[in-house]
Amino acid sequence: MNQQPNEIPRSAREQTKKLKKIIIIVFFAMLAFAVAYMAFSVFWGDAIDQKLDEWFNLGAGNEYQGNDFTIIFYPIDYEYDIMKDKEYLGLDRKIYYFADKTQLGTMLELDDSNRDKQARGVVLLCDLVESIIMGDADAYNACFSDYYFEHKGVEPDPGFTMTQLYDIKITNFGEQKITDKKLGTYTEYHYVLQYSIHKNNGTFRSDIGSDGSAATYIIITDRNGKLQIEDMFYGYRFGH
Numbered sequence: 001m002n003q004q005p006n007e008i009p010r011s012a013r014e015q016t017k018k019l020k021k022i023i024i025i026v027f028f029a030m031l032a033f034a035v036a037y038m039a040f041s042v043f044w045g046d047a048i049d050q051k052l053d054e055w056f057n058l059g060a061g062n063e064y065q066g067n068d069f070t071i072i073f074y075p076i077d078y079e080y081d082i083m084k085d086k087e088y089l090g091l092d093r094k095i096y097y098f099a100d101k102t103q104l105g106t107m108l109e110l111d112d113s114n115r116d117k118q119a120r121g122v123v124l125l126c127d128l129v130e131s132i133i134m135g136d137a138d139a140y141n142a143c144f145s146d147y148y149f150e151h152k153g154v155e156p157d158p159g160f161t162m163t164q165l166y167d168i169k170i171t172n173f174g175e176q177k178i179t180d181k182k183l184g185t186y187t188e189y190h191y192v193l194q195y196s197i198h199k200n201n202g203t204f205r206s207d208i209g210s211d212g213s214a215a216t217y218i219i220i221t222d223r224n225g226k227l228q229i230e231d232m233f234y235g236y237r238f239g240h
Contacts, residue, residue: 071202071206071207071208071209072209073200073201073202073206073209073210074199074200074201074210075201076161076201076202076203077161077201078135078161080161080162081162082133082162082163082164083162085164085199087198087199088164088166088198088199091164091166091167091198092166092167093133093165093166093168094109094110094168095109095110095115095126095129095168095169095170096108096109096110096168096169096170097109097110097115097118097122097169097170097171097172098169098170098171098172099118099119099172100171100172101171101172101173101174101192103169103171110122110126110170119172119175119189120175120187120189120220120222120227121189121191121220121227122170122172122191123227124143124220124227124228124229125170125191125193125218125220126170127139127143128140128143128193128229129165129168129193129195131143132160132163132165132204133162133163133164133165134162135159135160135161135162135163137156137157137158137159137160140157141156141157143228143229144156144228144229144230145221145223145224145228145229145230146224147223147224147230148228148229148230148231148232152231159203160203160204161201161203161204163197163200163203163204163205164197164198164199164200165195165196165197165198166195166196166197166198167194167195167196167213168193168194168195169192169193169194169195170191170192170193170194171191171192171193171194172190172191173190173191173192173217174190175187175188175189175190176188176190178221183223184223186221186222186223187221187222188219188220188221188230189219189220189221189222189227190217190218190219190220191217191218191220192215192216192217192218193215193216193218194213194214194215194216195213195214196211196212196213196214197210197211197212197214198210198211200212207234207235214234215235216232216233216234217232217233218231218232218233219231219232
């Protein structure tokens with residue numbers, strides 16, 4: 001039979017049908033893959049993330065749950081001696097001092113031979129740091145004045161474990177004379193104390209995770225005849 005001029009050859013029609021079948025198969029395959037991927041992410045993604053945390057983070061670190069930020073702490077052990085922890089002993093545990101708030105001047109490593117030769121208040125801050133490291137709540141509370149507890153509405157710290165502080169810096173922000181009708185005339189000494197906490201268990205600072213850094217603005221006065229902390233502002237950020 002002779003082929004009509006406008007008639008598509010049978011072989012071409014068959015190829016067109018095969019091509020349509022291939023396109024339909026590919027489309028549904030891609031659709032099935034997308035659905036499977038979404039189901040996998042919803043039902044198995046969290047389980048896999050948890051397993052990876054177990055393998056690589058050793059039970060510590062930070063976890064995001066939706067829009068909330070959750071800090072995961074190390075187990076609390078009041079008997080644990082951090083001075084036997086090789087990891088902690090390998091960190092920089094020295095206390096460094098900046099005499100100028102820009103932190104652009106000479107950085108001095110503080111020790112028993114020179115800390116009392118620095119500005120007033122430095123020795124007190126070193127004592128504060130050492131009390132935190134040793135888990136000595138009594139020595140820690142003794143660094144604060146009665147005025148601090150009474151007027152800030154803060155209770156003395158009931159206790160915390162030895163705390164693995166490192167990268168410790170004290171920065172001098174200057175001093176000023178204060179004259180108050182009720183409190184009299186006295187001097188305020190302003191400092192910022194910075195540090196990180198290794199393997200944080202949350203007993204001293206529950207607002208930062210392990211190896212998280214903290215900066216606290218501290219005001220020391222001589223109002224009671226001796227240097228004591230009268231105010232603290234957490235979450236301080238340097239401007240540079």
